[in-house]
Amino acid sequence: MQEGDHLSEQISQLLDSLREKAERGELLYIGENIVRVDSLEKVLGNPVYTADLIPKGTIYAKLFHSSIPHGVIKVMEIGGAKTHPGVLGVMTHKDIPGLNESSAVLPDRQLFADSMVRSTADILGAVVAETASAAADAAARIKVEYEPLPAIFDPLEALKPDAIKIHPKGNIARQMKIRKGNVDEGFAKSHLILEKTYRTQFQDATPLEPEMGLAIPEDGGVRVIGSMQSPHHTQAAVAKVLGLPQEKVRVIQAVTGGAFGPKSDETPYDVCSTAALAAVKYRRPVFCGMDREDSMVMHTKRHPFVISHKTGVTSDGMLLADESRIVGDTGAYASLGVFVVVRATFHTVGAYEVPNVKADSYLVYTDNTYAGSLRGFGGPQAIFAIESQMEELARRLGIDPLEFRLRNMLVPGKRNATSAVMDSSCGLPQCVEKVVASSRYREKAARYRNQTGSVRRGLGLALLMHGNSLGPEGNDYGAVHIEILSDGTVSVGSGLTEYGTGAVSGMMQVASSVLGVPLSRFKLERPDTSKHRESGPTVASRVIVIGGNASKLAAEKLREKILPLAAEMLKTERNRVAIADGVAFDRLNLSATLDWDDLVKEAYRRGIGLREEGYFMAPQAPWDQEIGQGTPYLQYTWGALVAEVEVDMDTGYYKVVGVHAAYDVGKAVNPAGVLGQIYGGTVQGLGYAMMEELIHREGSVVNPNLGDYYIPTSMDIPQEFKAFIVEVPGPLGPFGAKIIAEPPIVLPGPALRNAVLNATGVSVDDLPVTSEKVLMGMRPQQAPRTA
Numbered sequence: 001m002q003e004g005d006h007l008s009e010q011i012s013q014l015l016d017s018l019r020e021k022a023e024r025g026e027l028l029y030i031g032e033n034i035v036r037v038d039s040l041e042k043v044l045g046n047p048v049y050t051a052d053l054i055p056k057g058t059i060y061a062k063l064f065h066s067s068i069p070h071g072v073i074k075v076m077e078i079g080g081a082k083t084h085p086g087v088l089g090v091m092t093h094k095d096i097p098g099l100n101e102s103s104a105v106l107p108d109r110q111l112f113a114d115s116m117v118r119s120t121a122d123i124l125g126a127v128v129a130e131t132a133s134a135a136a137d138a139a140a141r142i143k144v145e146y147e148p149l150p151a152i153f154d155p156l157e158a159l160k161p162d163a164i165k166i167h168p169k170g171n172i173a174r175q176m177k178i179r180k181g182n183v184d185e186g187f188a189k190s191h192l193i194l195e196k197t198y199r200t201q202f203q204d205a206t207p208l209e210p211e212m213g214l215a216i217p218e219d220g221g222v223r224v225i226g227s228m229q230s231p232h233h234t235q236a237a238v239a240k241v242l243g244l245p246q247e248k249v250r251v252i253q254a255v256t257g258g259a260f261g262p263k264s265d266e267t268p269y270d271v272c273s274t275a276a277l278a279a280v281k282y283r284r285p286v287f288c289g290m291d292r293e294d295s296m297v298m299h300t301k302r303h304p305f306v307i308s309h310k311t312g313v314t315s316d317g318m319l320l321a322d323e324s325r326i327v328g329d330t331g332a333y334a335s336l337g338v339f340v341v342v343r344a345t346f347h348t349v350g351a352y353e354v355p356n357v358k359a360d361s362y363l364v365y366t367d368n369t370y371a372g373s374l375r376g377f378g379g380p381q382a383i384f385a386i387e388s389q390m391e392e393l394a395r396r397l398g399i400d401p402l403e404f405r406l407r408n409m410l411v412p413g414k415r416n417a418t419s420a421v422m423d424s425s426c427g428l429p430q431c432v433e434k435v436v437a438s439s440r441y442r443e444k445a446a447r448y449r450n451q452t453g454s455v456r457r458g459l460g461l462a463l464l465m466h467g468n469s470l471g472p473e474g475n476d477y478g479a480v481h482i483e484i485l486s487d488g489t490v491s492v493g494s495g496l497t498e499y500g501t502g503a504v505s506g507m508m509q510v511a512s513s514v515l516g517v518p519l520s521r522f523k524l525e526r527p528d529t530s531k532h533r534e535s536g537p538t539v540a541s542r543v544i545v546i547g548g549n550a551s552k553l554a555a556e557k558l559r560e561k562i563l564p565l566a567a568e569m570l571k572t573e574r575n576r577v578a579i580a581d582g583v584a585f586d587r588l589n590l591s592a593t594l595d596w597d598d599l600v601k602e603a604y605r606r607g608i609g610l611r612e613e614g615y616f617m618a619p620q621a622p623w624d625q626e627i628g629q630g631t632p633y634l635q636y637t638w639g640a641l642v643a644e645v646e647v648d649m650d651t652g653y654y655k656v657v658g659v660h661a662a663y664d665v666g667k668a669v670n671p672a673g674v675l676g677q678i679y680g681g682t683v684q685g686l687g688y689a690m691m692e693e694l695i696h697r698e699g700s701v702v703n704p705n706l707g708d709y710y711i712p713t714s715m716d717i718p719q720e721f722k723a724f725i726v727e728v729p730g731p732l733g734p735f736g737a738k739i740i741a742e743p744p745i746v747l748p749g750p751a752l753r754n755a756v757l758n759a760t761g762v763s764v765d766d767l768p769v770t771s772e773k774v775l776m777g778m779r780p781q782q783a784p785r786t787a
Helices: 003-023 039-043 132-139 183-188 231-242 267-282 292-298 337-346 379-397 401-408 428-439 441-448 503-515 542-570 596-605 671-690 748-760 771-778
Strands: 059-065 071-077 087-091 123-129 143-148 172-180 192-199 212-218 221-226 249-253 286-289 305-313 319-331 356-365 455-467 477-484 490-494 522-524 577-580 583-586 589-595 611-617 636-648 654-664 720-726
Touching: 059 132, 059 267, 059 292, 071 123, 087 132, 087 267, 123 132, 123 267, 172 337, 183 305, 183 319, 183 356, 192 379, 212 267, 221 231, 221 267, 231 249, 231 267, 267 286, 267 292, 305 379, 319 337, 319 379, 337 356, 337 379, 379 401, 379 455, 379 748, 401 428, 401 441, 401 455, 428 441, 428 455, 428 636, 428 654, 428 720, 441 455, 441 748, 455 748, 477 503, 477 542, 490 503, 490 542, 503 522, 503 542, 503 671, 542 577, 542 583, 542 589, 542 596, 542 611, 583 596, 589 596, 636 748, 654 671, 654 748, 671 720, 671 748, 748 771
Parallel strands: 059 286, 221 249, 319 356, 490 522, 654 720
Antiparallel strands: 059 123, 071 143, 087 123, 172 356, 192 305, 212 221, 212 286, 305 319, 455 636, 477 490, 477 611, 577 583, 583 589, 636 654
């Protein structure tokens, strides 16, 4: 075969692939398991994290924090620290030239407490020394005298009218409500009314890399490099503390070793602002990092919630009314919790149609360490409560839990709690069908119904509706710039960040599809506030949906520059030109081909600019804040999960023996990446369900380490673990894509709780579902020990 014949055959195969994908409404590379752009450097151990960038001559800042939960600072003795060998100085609130504030939304938190502390996570200052060990040793020498004040650790106590005020304006940081229909009328028509209360715990994110920042002084300003999710937000926070214009603060995201939410919140502000303060003061590079204990005490955690449901239902199992009260413990400061409680409220009745809904939610200050952003963002708490309530209702009615859900779950045409009508993009029925079939739910449920003996099995089911992107939490926008370099490499930059999810690689895969250039020819620029446009926070799994749209727009602009040139060089018409795998060709004359590199060289020779930016803002979602009605989210991710447990009835010990999960992701840009998120998020959700709890006693965290704070290991992963992708395209994301990184953490908690209930008859209404709680539930005369 001649070389030209071989190339023609290759082009013919690519063309066939293009045509087949076009017939299915798809494009090249979308839906393919393409290796991530950062895979090789991770495998080779080459990523450059913040701690890898410390230059010669760097000094170190060590944060020190309060030892009491609430009190007035009377005297701070820093003399012993200042005279410690290697110490350059101790920074307190007096050293801040700008605004002493380190807050994400409400201005309720200082960087360095000046006169009062409200939690044991309150930062008092930082020791700056020549070495990290000298800074840590000196920080331990600082003595603080306090006037203790009464403290509140229970959010229900904090809500009482006569409770002490943690902040001058009171103890409610945010209030939210939903009013749909008339719950009193719904309850009047109900055959059964069930009232129950559910509680969830503090959960820590435990990213592999704790928070850290490196600051380098520059003329008139400072350059900050750090482990973070949102560089532009960090830039604003640092500039505020330094009293500088934002353009004088350049922030670059280093490769970030995991995040899960806290690195989008206030803790990156703390380490980066402290490093920048010291860098400006001492005119030397400064590294400020947290060890594991500091991180677990001082960064944001998942909010503990107390959720009460009163639910009315007909005798044949149709939901009529639900009245709920959600109380979230945000600790001493609001952080991003003001949005967490909003999302939780919108999901208060989950994936079900309830004609009458009344919900009141409160984000409440206490003197616990503060909570904020963590994967799932209010979803795990809200869905745990409503899915537990659904299970209890089904049991009391004597209806199979699956059948009860099928009668009430959202499908196209039904309305959710905010009265939004579900459109054709609702893929919940398909998700349920997948997990029911995979788990053999009906067969096993019948078999397990009348078990006897000391070892028993149970199945638990939970359904998910998860609003995509920010919705009512703020303007939802993103920018991506793409530049085709002279050697044909495609360089992509954005203020949206990568921290392990692979979402940015998926965003680039969208551009790869539009341009027809393999992802292997792409490279990712480090997010840099001096180069990349502000794109909002990298949270809510919004990179694919928002960033993907921006990437698509930028790539389309470049394609419109490239294709006319390719047509001219191929001596054909513009509409006959296609590009696939880096080869431009004439669709009607396969012998006419042009290599991508040659095309780019010609573009550069002619002075054609090959840099474009795409900017996408999601349409505003119409909703009424006063009554919580309307369309807070423009599309939803749907999911279903079946968990199977085996319980020793003599000891309460149980293990998860099977998990079957399905999620409607609209369109899986990279199926392998989607499955990775499902598997990883599910395991993290199992940790939340079974074992994870950051324990506070009188406001102090007593288990801030990975020896006493348990997270799942490979031994906790069920042997039968199946994940399924459902694709029902949505109206918002590129090619119909929906979000996926956050939702998988939500369902394991309620599904596992319901499985234990069906195996043992024990209702564990407060997470985590420990074996001790199961055992005590089977022996009601014994009260379980508290942590």
